[in-house]
Amino acid sequence: MAIPAHLIAHLPYFAAVAKYQSFTLAAESLFVSQAAVSYQIRQLEMKLDVLLVVRQSGSRVYLTNAGLQLAAEYQTCEKRLESVLQSLQPQTLTGTLRLTAPVDFASKVLPYVFRELQTQAPKLKIDLDVSDAVVDLLADGFDFAIRTVSHAERLQHELLAQAHKSVVASPTYLIQYPTPHSLSDLKSHQVLVRGLGQYFSWNQLLASEGLSLTNDYRTLVLGNTFALEEGAKASLGLALLVDFAIKEALQSGQLVRVLPQFTEKLTTSLYLSYLPSPQAGVFKQVLQQAIEVVIKQRFAAAFIVV
Structure with missing residues (x-):
């Protein structure tokens, strides 16, 4: 049940009296008259x-048992509120940061970013949502999103990096089918x-020669990046x-690049x-700095950092 507003207004005056044991x-402490404090207590x-x-002789003040209970609870709430207010100050880099990111970037890159953040902002907590869907930051309560699109209204979009892309296949597949x-x-x-x-990347590649992915191509739908990677490893086709x-997968030889002359400048913007x-x-x-450090240290060849 919500605390009635007409009671809330009196509580700071009572708390001050309880703290100092003096009107x-x-x-x-409140920069008001003693009469004003007395009035607020009487109203409460x-x-x-x-x-x-x-109130005893000599201006000595005592709290009744009810007063002691109310004062103790107010102090507890005050401490909790103070802690929350401190965590909301961005300069302290504390509290919880809610972030949503695509499956591949969240799985492959962000764990190392979070480790870097532990060094830069050890008191900052991250609540990560992993999804390829474009969520509504405002409605779903997210602070930041890492996206491949930059057209949502009311949001600011800053280019983080450009990720290189490659057409890949398994060596076994290329034995069965001509390269x-x-x-x-x-x-x-x-x-x-x-x-x-959902042919954005393929159409981006084909557009260099005025082509597009149509029904003339044989396609196999495999949901997300990791399913596509495993499909390529399983010799199901080109990804x-x-x-x-x-x-x-490239380093181990499970996958090899094909058509490198066409994908050399092919990127996805993040x-x-x-x-x-x-x-x-x-x-x-601080988030941008951590991402930049991780990309340079672990994924330098896979990105163009802007």
């Missing part, structure tokens, strides 16, 4: 129909895609993926999206 000192007692404070040497050769292969109609996600606010500026800076 005079309470009034001085009248509305609660409870005696809270007893493509031109984009038109792709019609002779099975193309692995995220979903029906077009960001290099940071397939770094280990944006940091957020609602502009004073606190966002501070957290944005």
Whole structure:
């Protein structure tokens, strides 16, 4: 049940009297007259129909049992509120930061980013949502999103980096099917895609020669980056993926690049999206710094840092 507003207004005066055990000192601490403090206490007692404070000779003040209970609870709430208010100050880099990011970036890159953040902001907690869906930051209560699109209204979008992309296949697949040497050769292969109609990367590649992915191509739908990677390893077809996600598979030889002359400059842009606010500026800076450090240290060849 909500505390009635007409009671809340009196509580700071009561708390001051309880703290100083004096109406005079309470009034001085609140920069009001002693009469004003007395009036507030009388109003609180009248509305609660409870005696809270007893004034003795010599201006000595005692709290009744009811007054002691109320004072103790107020002090507890005050300490909790003070802690929350401190955590809301962005300069302290404390509290919880809610972040949403695509599956591949969240899984491959962000764990190392969070380890870097533990060094830069050890008191900052991260609540990570992993999803390829474009969520509503405002409605869902997120502070930041890492996205490949930058057109949501009311949000600020800053380019973080550009991720290189490659067409890959397993060595076994390339034994079974001829290695493509031109984009038109792709019609002779099975193309692995995220979903029906979700052909952004493939169309980005094909557009360099005025082509697009149509029903003329054989496609196999495999949900997300990791399913596409495993599908390519299983010799199901050709996948077009960001290099940071397939770094280990390329190094181990499980996957090899094809059509490198066409994908050399092919990238996906990654944006940091957020609602502009004073606190966002501070957290944005430390988050960007951590991402930049991790990319340079672990994924330098897979990104162009902006």
